[in-house]
Amino acid sequence: MADAAPDDLSPLQRKTLGLLRRSPDPVVFDPSFVATLRRDVEEAFDDFHDRLGDEQLFVSKHRLASVLGCEVQHLHDDAFTWSPAVAGGQVAHRAIQLLINWRGDPVPADVVDEAIARLADDDTSLGDWIAGLSEADLADLRGVAVDKLIKFQECFPPLDKRAAPTTESSVRWPIDGPIVLSGKVDLTLGRPAGAESRKVIVDLKTGWVAPRHREDLRFYALVETLRTQIPPRKLASFYLDAGEPVVEDVTERLLLSASRRMLDAVNAEIELRVEGREPVKRPGTSCRWCPLAADCDEGQAYLTGRRDDDGEPTDFD
Numbered sequence: 363m364a365d366a367a368p369d370d371l372s373p374l375q376r377k378t379l380g381l382l383r384r385s386p387d388p389v390v391f392d393p394s395f396v397a398t399l400r401r402d403v404e405e406a407f408d409d410f411h412d413r414l415g416d417e418q419l420f421v422s423k424h425r426l427a428s429v430l431g432c433e434v435q436h437l438h439d440d441a442f443t444w445s446p447a448v449a450g451g452q453v454a455h456r457a458i459q460l461l462i463n464w465r466g467d468p469v470p471a472d473v474v475d476e477a478i479a480r481l482a483d484d485d486t487s488l489g490d491w492i493a494g495l496s497e498a499d500l501a502d503l504r505g506v507a508v509d510k511l512i513k514f515q516e517c518f519p520p521l522d523k524r525a526a527p528t529t530e531s532s533v534r535w536p537i538d539g540p541i542v543l544s545g546k547v548d549l550t551l552g553r554p555a556g557a558e559s560r561k562v563i564v565d566l567k568t569g570w571v572a573p574r575h576r577e578d579l580r581f582y583a584l585v586e587t588l589r590t591q592i593p594p595r596k597l598a599s600f601y602l603d604a605g606e607p608v609v610e611d612v613t614e615r616l617l618l619s620a621s622r623r624m625l626d627a628v629n630a631e632i633e634l635r636v637e638g639r640e641p642v643k644r645p646g647t648s649c650r651w652c653p654l655a656a657d658c659d660e661g662q663a664y665l666t667g668r669r670d671d672d673g674e675p676t677d678f679d
């Protein structure tokens with residue numbers, strides 16, 4: 363996986379390599395398990411199609427987490443706006459993508475500048491936002507992205523091309539139909555060899571550990587299994603600020619649980635958006651940034667309770 367001798371690696375890079383390395387025993391899933399999983403999802407989708415009517419449903423990891431959280435917040439139409447913190451993550455992802463395929467030993471700030479230039483040229487809301495930034499705002503954005511890129515280099519060894527690293531890889535399943543599961547994977551390493559599972563899916567994170575991050579990766583493992591019929595072998599949420607990965611082996615149980623969660627979320631979306639069910643309030647961590655919090659008794663009670671418990675709200679549930 364690494365494109366460097368072990369002695370050239372830092373302790374952190376060696377630790378990453380050890381956690382993600384394949385064990386001598388090949389991981390091979392039972393093909394009948396995968397076929398049954400796929401058939402069960404297809405049958406559930408057929409039922410959902412009847413209830414959806416003419417509606418289309420694009421299911422992302424964000425949408426799953428949102429509809430399974432507070433449904434009132436989920437349905438609230440909140441216009442998204444870019445900020446240096448959010449855009450910095452996108453720029454860093456683009457920079458990592460360039461870095462992995464860049465020859466030689468590039469300077470992080472140069473890679474980030476190239477990433478910003480390419481994103482500004484894109485015909486997207488982020489491209490428009492970057493193109494309108496002042497020099498000082500650009501410096502802020504550059505600072506956020508360079509910090510993340512350097513942390514990535516500190517945590518990951520140089521990646522060997524034979525490990526088939528890909529970044530920002532789009533995945534979707536099925537190819538068409540009213541319900542489509544989709545996502546963009548931060549980093550993948552390895553690819554299946556025959557029936558052997560070799561792929562590792564990595565989500566790059568800054569900030570706190572949250573249970574949702576693990577669910578996000580399990581959703582990607584499910585999509586990968588449905589589209590290729592070979593599950594990935596490992597999932598890793600990599601917390602760049604702390605230099606710590608949280609790694610999980612993919613198992614049949616994990617895929618079944620991800621499938622149930624996805625189907626529950628699709629069912630809830632149809633109930634709420636097509637069948638008109640009343641949304642349920644579910645106070646939780648998301649009350650902290652909810653635009654409805656000021657007028658929400660349940661949200662205020664939750665936030666006050668947390669302050670009484672431990673002085674001030676935390677990032678953990």
Ligand code: SF4
Binds near residue numbers: 432646652661
């Ligand atoms: S404040 Fe909390 S409970 Fe109230 S709508 Fe927002 S997320 Fe839901």
